[in-house]
Amino acid sequence: MAAYLKPVLKHGLVTALALSLVLTFISPLLAGAMSVDVTTAKSNETGTGSVLGGEPTRVTWEALVGDGEQVSAVRVELPEGSSITDDSSVKVTVLEGTTRLSPENTAVMNKGDASVDVSFAAPLQPGQRLRLEMYKVSLPNVNGEVTLSGTYTLANGQVLDLAPSPAIEVTHASTAEKISNWLGEQPAVQAWNSVTFLRLFFQPELIVSSIPIVAVGWLISLGLVLVGFPLAIPIGLIAAFMKIARARILHVLAAIYTGVVRGTPLFLQIYIAFFGLPLLGIDINQYVLAIIVLAVNSGAYLCEIFRAGIQSVPNGQFEAARSLGMTGPQTMFYVIIPQTIRRVIPTMTSEFILLYKDTSLLAAVGVMELMLYSRSIVSLTGNMTPYIVAACFYLIVTLPLIRVVGNLEKRLALADSGGSAPKKKGRKNRRGAFAQMREEIAVNTEQAAEELQEQVRIEAHVDDASGPLDMDEALDELQDGAAVDAQIADADERGAQR
Amino acid sequence: MLKGKFSKAAVFGLACIAVVGMLALSACGGSSQSSSASSSSAASDEYTLVTPGTLTVATSPDYAPMEYQENGEIKGYDIALIKEVAKHLGLNADVQNQAFDSLVTQVAGGKTFDCAISAITIDDERAEQVAFTDAYYDSNLAIVVLKGSDVTSRDALNGQAIGAQSGSSGEAWAKENLKDIAYTPFQETPDMLAALRTGKIKAVIYDEPAAAYSIAHEYDDCDILEVIPTGEQYGIIVNTDNVALAEAINNALAEMQADGTIARLQQEWFGAAK
Known part of the structure; x- marks a missing residue:
């Protein structure tokens, strides 16, 4: 490395250090940012607690509106490889503390990029909690952790990135689960399941x-x-x-x-x-x-x-x-x-x-x-x-x-x-043992x-x-x-x- | 001999197939009947009832103050509400005791009950099996521990023995949000709280109104560690082929909201209108 670069580098390092220090100091002030504190998925593997990738599940996502912010819209992006289908739905809940509010909102699920857009007629206020339950969405079929990302829009039109969500652990489907899913797609099985009694008591996939x-x-x-x-x-x-x-x-x-x-x-x-x-x-x-x-x-x-x-x-x-x-x-x-x-x-x-x-x-x-x-x-x-x-x-x-x-x-x-x-054929031995x-x-x-x-x-x-x-x-x-x-x-x- | 060729097992197998076949046929017949009935009733916008003139209601009465049993009588806010609804519809209410985790199945079967009211959280997955009426009560979940428990925060629940009612939203929350827990499902809340008292389980998770009530009454040695804001809402469930009944109940609920009946019932059961 050229000697003349050294001071510059040194200077740079010091600046970086100072900057990071300042950032650490300021970050509590930036805590106003909307924080995603819950992301979970309901287990979709029968009987175990695991969340299978590539299979429909219910994803719950919660975020708290930060201090001094007024949020008029939120966009949640599911990880790459996720899918949203026509069966998918989203439930929007807004809470203030433990009280449920019912603000006017529109929620749209985008199949193309597996994202959900929610916008509010009146912006959400600081301290309010937004809870989204996304039904019948599939997370990517991987073995490992996935996170949800997204953006949110303030009342003044400013668009900010959401911090990465807590991770969801996803696993591959087991053999029984794969057979079960395959069965569920068969027309014969679907016809069988169309009868209420058979569906409720003898559902082949569930067997x-x-x-x-x-x-x-x-x-x-x-x-x-x-x-x-x-x-x-x-x-x-x-x-x-x-x-x-x-x-x-x-x-x-x-x-x-x-x-x-x-x-x-x-x-x-x-x-x-x-x-x-x-x-x-x-x-x-x-x-x-x-x-x-x-x-x-x-x-x-x-x-x-x-x-x-x-x-x-x-x-x-x-x-x-x-x-x-x-x-x-x-x-x-x-x-x-x-x-x-x-x-x-x-x-x-x-x-x-x-x-x-x-x-x-x-x-x-x-x-x-x-x-x-x-x-x-x-x-x-x-x-x-x-x-x-x-x-x-x-x-x-x-x-x-x-x-x-x-x-x-x-x-x-x-x-x-x-x-x-x-005397009966084939039972001689057992009877014999008894007589003995x-x-x-x-x-x-x-x-x-x-x-x-x-x-x-x-x-x-x-x-x-x-x-x-x-x-x-x-x-x-x-x-x-x-x-x-x-x-x-x-x-x-x-x-x-x- | 020809007869000798059929072993007992084969005859038994054939008999089984015959029985299952008959069941399937009768079930087919039954469902086609009911679906034709419902399509005709949908046209005339009339609901069907299991017993004419009576609203047959299933409930799991182990969830005071929503529903509970006192001297053999099923009481509670939900029960008072459904009786008022029946009155508005000009029907008698026949409320019967059922296990909570069988309510959805019973109503989905459609042969035994017209509806179920039992602090059932409206949920899109349940809604695949049954139809929900409009929400009639807002609720949250609560984490309940023994007073003086070493579990002092939500995070401390990870890795512990946790209980909830089988089929409840508390169960779903525990399984989804806590890590490495030893989870035990209970059919009834008193069993769950008894297990909490023995120390076999460290915390139980169920609906906040029921939790607050049990602590205020029998279980003063327990405490709410934290209320989990889920904003869930209770709805009454009816069979999906009988959506007209859900609409009729919704109309009755709206009328009761308007004429102050709901406020009166809430005052009576919770001491305050919500």
Whole structure:
């Protein structure tokens, strides 16, 4: 660089510095300039918060008229690549503080350069807020931030630039959203949607775009019940043992637990747990709390199912096992429980189905599950289709299970009536497994009884004449597995109670 | 055997298709009927009603003072207003309780309700599904927090747990204007405020008149952090095939404005005419 330039440069730098200092000093005085303080776009991707480029959205733009300015017209320019169509509209709102004013105005949307012109008969005064809602406009299809620019005209005709607006984050459309948009353009789909009922309940575009969102809720609901139900089993078992225990205090405690839980709606229990516990200073993660509530609720019903299952085993078997010298717990685990399990599996499956459906009640307290995910789309679109999608997600779990329960019950009825299962192709294996289980139980019981019989003969000085006879009778009863399912059926009925 | 070739699943599938087909046909029939009815009624400029002689109104009565339930009775400014409108039209008003986020759908369906009044903000997107009457009340949104909350400004809401009523303009505002929030929708405002009290959510956003009322009454442990000037307006919604009803309601509203009924109702419910 030539030496003679240096002073000039130096001088220039100093001037620039001084100028910027002055500017910084003056800028508060220039704050009179109309300031754009809000620019947002409504999410147009189903269920998420994202704003998709290239798809219609609602853009909200707000600006405050600066001190000493009177604004007679505003021009807002959407970023390059945006589009305004015949469907687009703009709503103009003017506020003074929080009071809505209704000044005479004309608003024009220019399709050519994607801009909006608003002019006022009487200029806007300092401190007034102009709010524009631009419906059905598309922002550029980019991944990143976009800003709106524009100009405004003062009452004296002077045209000034608007400072760049706060940025709006725009993303590309997802696959489901693209399919959904493509579907919406198909004539067949448009014809289908022209029927009010089909549009409101079976809108194809919305089915496609809501499936990925509702699926997330489905996984959460399934997760809640898959964790909650296994937790309910030990709760139910312990309560069932307490109920049949001799100690009165245990019996009373279990009766209170099942009485209160079964006697009040789950909906109420959820409210109390979610709104009551935090006020007592117990702060638990809402999903954990949801699991606890579900487990405690289901435990009470399972308790009754288990108790009924245990008590459905004829009393003679207890007596037989005990007379064989089995201890109480031995009787329970080797004789009673194996038979109980077989009997309660259908009812337990029904209970699982009920609990899975009942996760929907958690929506009331804001646990994001299947129901709430679909409702969030319903409230966004005013369309019921996501509920239908949700129904399908419930059904893909419940329908196969209902079938399983039906089959299990049929088998149980057959086994109990002593008839052999009718042979049917392709079901042999499952039926076989069941018969095998039954045989195993019979064999185990027989073995145990024989071993004990032996022991009893040797050690317990049994009367030779009566002993073996009683044993045979007892064994007959043990292997009989007589059908006393009335209590099970009683437990079944509770499905209708809820 | 021929019969054996049809598996149960196939029969079930066919049955499903048949049922859906029938539904579609009946729906087609229904809509063509109603559209012909509406076109004829449009010609004579008469509105149709779900139940003749009665204006069947849906509302979500969890928004005092606009609409709320007291001893099983639905009350509030909106309710008083719609009853006056019905009187002007020579009809009985039958006001029924519905969830807020189902109001637009119910009225769009057109079979269950003639109209809905429930502090519904006039919005061009809702207007695609239903027709709005003229605005009858101006409102703004309010951010409500617990007294003594560590959230002290609008910016501090970013990243917090926020609640609003499902399908409300407060919900739309929260989703659009706040960043990284954990958003929870509630079906009814009392649930939303109960959750605010538990501390599970840090702030709720709903309409300023309802917010001011709840704080003045049951929820004196809450406070309005900030009023968001949105200048939104409430309108009554009717089915798009029944625009004549909207016009009739507009005429009734204009008459009520002129004869001082609206001023009287506002005095009664808000203590001041707006």
